[in-house]
Amino acid sequence: MEEIVENFAAEEVKPPVASVGVMGWVKENLFKGWFNSFLTVVILYLLFKVIPSIFEWMFIDSVWSTTGEGCREAAGACWSVITDNLRFIIFGFYPYDQQWRPLIAMFLLFGLLFYSRNRKHWNRHLAYGWLFGLFAMGLLMRGGMFGLSTVESTKWGGLPLTLLLSVFGLTAAYPLGVILALGRQSKMPAIKILCVVYIELIRGVPLISLLFMGSIIFPLFLPEGITIDKIVRAQVAIILFTAAYIAEVVRGGLQGMSRGQYEAAESLGLSYYLTMRLVILPQALKIVIPPTVSILISAFKDTSLVAIIALFDLLRTTQTVLSHPKWMGFSPEAYLFIAILYFLGCFSMANYGRKLEKELSTEY
């Protein structure tokens, strides 16, 4: 008996050479069967064809700091379209000599976001930090106090505007979506119907039509003399739109909860509010982190639709540069650049979602 056991153990310690190391990995992942081998060869060939020319276009033949004319003579990419117009792309029509203000505001925002990554930091102090941070950002952007000149919101644009719309859009849409999801599950018919109608109505129309309604139709109904900032209207449209989708995702999570969890909480004497807050939502929201992140990512990208109602977000400022005769024709470079910015945003969100999921996991 003992001998056999030892034999097994010995075999486990030393697996066949072919299944380990670089060779093992290559064989397992690239050349397993004739079909995979064929795919590998084809793809390697394509990469070999494509990568060098892309590399040449991007780095070897490219120009980084010439004028529009200089660009037309270059064989490679014209990065000048970005370097030359960077401040306009990033800040839009914000007064040139004041652009340090949105810059600081953005750094403040990034700092706060970065600090908030760690769940251990989620406490009262962080909440105050955000309150103070938001106030400071608003003050920096808008001015009109402490010797800062006033900059009307019509002049805001570029990356700060995109960040404003997305950060507020997403952070406001999430709790609203959760409330709508709870409302949809409510035993009170009036609340339930209201939530269902809201969610289905909003999901039934594209975001663009909400933005148009907000920017064109809504002002018609306002009493004379009252105007609501255009950015606010777009912001509200984004929040209302995203919330409906969040609500449906969260509802899915709520449906995944067993009756037993509610009953255990109830029999401990927890009220509805406490049951939801302490028992149901922490679990339900955790289950739906992946689809929630998907929705937040697509909402982040959808903020670029505000370009249609003439808000100068990052996409629109880029397009404005490209419509200048001097820079016409260099859209690949410019779009590549903002694609990278958007990618960084989306990628960090996806990453953070995965991190949260892992941290909150109690499965073993």
Added chain:
Amino acid sequence: MSEEGPKTTDRSGSMEVMIEIIDMHKWFGEFHVLKGINLTVEKQERIVICGPSGSGKSTLIRCINRLEEHQRGRIVVDEIELTNNLNNIERVRAEVGMVFQHFNLFPHLTIVQNLTLGPMWVRKMPKKEAEETAMHFLNKVHIADQAKKFPGQLSGGQQQRVAIARSLCMNPKVMLFDEPTSALDPEMIKEVLDVMIELAREGMTMIVVSHEMGFARSVAHRVLFMDFGQIVEGNTPEEFFKNPKHDRTKLFLSQILH
């Protein structure tokens, strides 16, 4: 239909009423689940309810802490009548602990957090005190060494003992058990029953839905048999097992006792 059989002796003389159910009916839609339940449970009394699946045992004990609403008759728990008055429901739930077949621990919280949740948020107990209480009861169910783990890391028997401790942390006057061992692997049943027997020794008022007849014999003052939404008969364990009166009871006993 309920019968007040003779009580075994170990309850101290006081015969105060803990739970009183009078002609209670419940329907699920058109379906008449409970058909006129009459039951009086005295302080420190221990009752085991058995009966075929679907006879309404769970529904009956779930009515006692208002997880289900009854439609006719009265349920009075420690002089508080269960009506639509939310305040009363809250007070009753604070006095009645419940242990479920599937434990229903909160999987996102550690064991000790499972135990402190109720005391901290319902009883407004300071965290430190709640944790001390939690450790006290975890010790009592012999599982204090698992306090920092999550429910998913524990065996079924351990989880059920945690569930019992979680209820005890709320300092209940009555404990309801709904088939607490029927989801457990056989080798874990004893560890849970042992905890329940200890609890019984300390004088807890208990209503236990269970088919563990050994447990019923050693702990119960009365065994009730339910069928088709009624309490068919109830008696001391000795009488109940030796001389069942109704044919349905005899049939049922012959089935579960082989």
